[in-house]
Amino acid sequence: MSNTISVIGLGAMGTALANALIDAGNATTVWNRTPSRADALVARGAHRADTVTEAIAASDVIVLCLTDYAAVEATLHDLGPGLSGKTIVNLTNGRPDEVRAIATRLDGCDAHYLDGGIMATPPMIGSPHAFILYSGSADAFAFARDRLAAFGRSHYLGEDPILAAVNDLALLSAMYGLFGGYLHATALAGSVGVSATAFLSLVEPWLAAMMTVLPDYAERIDSGDHGRDVMSNLAMQSVAITNIVAASRSQGIDPAFMEPMERLAQKRLAGGFGTDEISGIIEAMRRK
Numbered sequence: 001m002s003n004t005i006s007v008i009g010l011g012a013m014g015t016a017l018a019n020a021l022i023d024a025g026n027a028t029t030v031w032n033r034t035p036s037r038a039d040a041l042v043a044r045g046a047h048r049a050d051t052v053t054e055a056i057a058a059s060d061v062i063v064l065c066l067t068d069y070a071a072v073e074a075t076l077h078d079l080g081p082g083l084s085g086k087t088i089v090n091l092t093n094g095r096p097d098e099v100r101a102i103a104t105r106l107d108g109c110d111a112h113y114l115d116g117g118i119m120a121t122p123p124m125i126g127s128p129h130a131f132i133l134y135s136g137s138a139d140a141f142a143f144a145r146d147r148l149a150a151f152g153r154s155h156y157l158g159e160d161p162i163l164a165a166v167n168d169l170a171l172l173s174a175m176y177g178l179f180g181g182y183l184h185a186t187a188l189a190g191s192v193g194v195s196a197t198a199f200l201s202l203v204e205p206w207l208a209a210m211m212t213v214l215p216d217y218a219e220r221i222d223s224g225d226h227g228r229d230v231m232s233n234l235a236m237q238s239v240a241i242t243n244i245v246a247a248s249r250s251q252g253i254d255p256a257f258m259e260p261m262e263r264l265a266q267k268r269l270a271g272g273f274g275t276d277e278i279s280g281i282i283e284a285m286r287r288k
């Protein structure tokens with residue numbers, strides 16, 4: 001069974017994963033609920049499994065990439081004995097409670113569970129830009145890592161299975177914050193007739209410059225000291241944040257994306273931290 005691998009779920013991402021495995025020379029078995037989605041992969045040399053049971057029996061490493069954990073649960077339902085000894089790599093986006101539940105269930109079936117978070121879009125799979133977060137059984141990662149290398153750079157985060165999912169969601173949170181901020185900014189600039197293309201020439205270098213403050217923020221967050229050598233204090237910045245919300249309203253732009261930032265800044269100000277850096281807002285986010 002060496003170098004065998006099965007991919008269950010052939011949506012946009014599962015298909016990209018299976019193609020990368022074939023490109024890397026792995027004996028790849030594929031299964032999808034809608035069988036026709038396997039056709040192109042079979043034409044490239046993949047083995048078609050007619051059932052999930054067959055896909056699991058065919059390989060010692062099984063990759064799952066489905067819409068959500070409900071789909072994972074529905075797919076693995078009733079497969080108890082067949083999972084024994086298998087290394088299950090679940091690359092489906094999920095929440096920590098869902099990861100814990102499936103990890104516990106697979107542990108009970110004597111399977112080796114590895115959870116993963118894919119930090120790439122389907123066309124990036126197999127390229128140097130793709131990276132995948134893994135957590136769970138260290139033995140499972142050591143066993144499967146050569147095959148998983150076909151997807152991109154692997155980052156193993158530790159034995160606790162929820163580590164990959166939480167880090168994945170945290171990175172996506174940074175991404176959606178960036179996307180939401182960009183869309184709000186572009187709508188506001190658009191309210192005075194600036195096209196998205198014209199605004200991009202301003203917003204791109206601005207965001208690149210602002211990225212350079214993050215190492216300083218990270219140090220402040222880790223030390224808990226948001227008050228040393230402050231260059232742009234929260235009291236000053238909260239005026240700008242409130243102005244953004246008010247100007248959005250008067251320009252006919254929904255301020256919904258920026259309102260939580262205003263609320264958090266005000267909460268921190270009310271706590272007496274106006275002379276701190278804005279990095280201190282993280283303390284207002286944390287549940288005490």
Ligand code: FVH
Pocket residue numbers: 009010011012013014015032033034037065066067068070071072074075091092093094118119120121122
């Ligand atoms: N595509 C992306 O850009 C992102 C990048 C980061 C990681 N995500 C996650 O990958 C998971 C799968 O995403 P996807 O893009 O492949 O999604 P779809 O193209 O919509 O394919 C969904 C597959 O799931 C199958 N499926 C859904 N429900 C069930 C079920 N109850 N039983 C069995 N299979 C099910 C579906 O089958 P079918 O509709 O073709 O029959 C597809 O194979 C996801 O967690 C992303 O967050 C992708």
